[in-house]
Structure formats: structure tokens, C-alpha cells
Amino acid sequence: MHEMSLAEGIREIVEEAGRSQGFRRVRAVVLEIGQLASVEPDALRFCFDAVMKDGIAEGAVLRIDVMPGSGRCMDCGATVGINALYDPCPRCGGYRVQATGGTGMRVRELEIE
Numbered sequence: 001m002h003e004m005s006l007a008e009g010i011r012e013i014v015e016e017a018g019r020s021q022g023f024r025r026v027r028a029v030v031l032e033i034g035q036l037a038s039v040e041p042d043a044l045r046f047c048f049d050a051v052m053k054d055g056i057a058e059g060a061v062l063r064i065d066v067m068p069g070s071g072r073c074m075d076c077g078a079t080v081g082i083n084a085l086y087d088p089c090p091r092c093g094g095y096r097v098q099a100t101g102g103t104g105m106r107v108r109e110l111e112i113e
């Protein structure tokens, strides 16, 4: 389960933002997670609550926006929307779709008090 290390990464980003921007309390963290990022939102929420304890985002709400996945088909050359890695191309049915979007995760917004 890599959600724990992702949550620790989020904590570092949040604490660093607090230090550089001078706020002490975060009410909500808004995350963008790509549909192809292999992140389990429920597992991440669980880890988030545990990891944020005793920090500036303790008890903060975690909001997750899932970004759609997209890829480029190596067979027909089309750029297509895909729901999972290794999904076939919806145009030609080929399995050589290279993921190009929705593969990452980032902190988009912090709501502070």
C-alpha cells in the first residue's frame, strides 16, 4: 500500500506551505488524483487522517477530485479517454495505449483558517 507514503508527501507539502505562507491551521486539503494514478481514495483518506495528526492539518477534510485518464494509441494514433491502465483503445481495440494524462496526483488547494 503506497497510500501511506503519498499521505506523508502531502503532509510535507502542507507543512512547508504553512511555514512559507505563515498559516497555522488547514481546514481542508483538495487533491487531484488521476484516474490512472493507481491511488485508492478510501485508503488514502484513511492514511491522511493518521498522518496529519499533531500537524497543522490535523482533522482537516480531504477532498479528492478524480481527473480523467487519457492516452495515445500506438496502433491507430488516436488520443483517447481510458478508465484504467491497460484498457484497450476504444477506437481500434488495440492494447498498446500509452497513458498521457490522469496519471499523477497533486495538491491543488489548501483551505486555511
Ligand SMILES: [Zn+2]
Binding pocket: 073, 074, 075, 076, 077, 078, 089, 090, 091, 092, 093, 094
Ligand atoms: Zn487505437
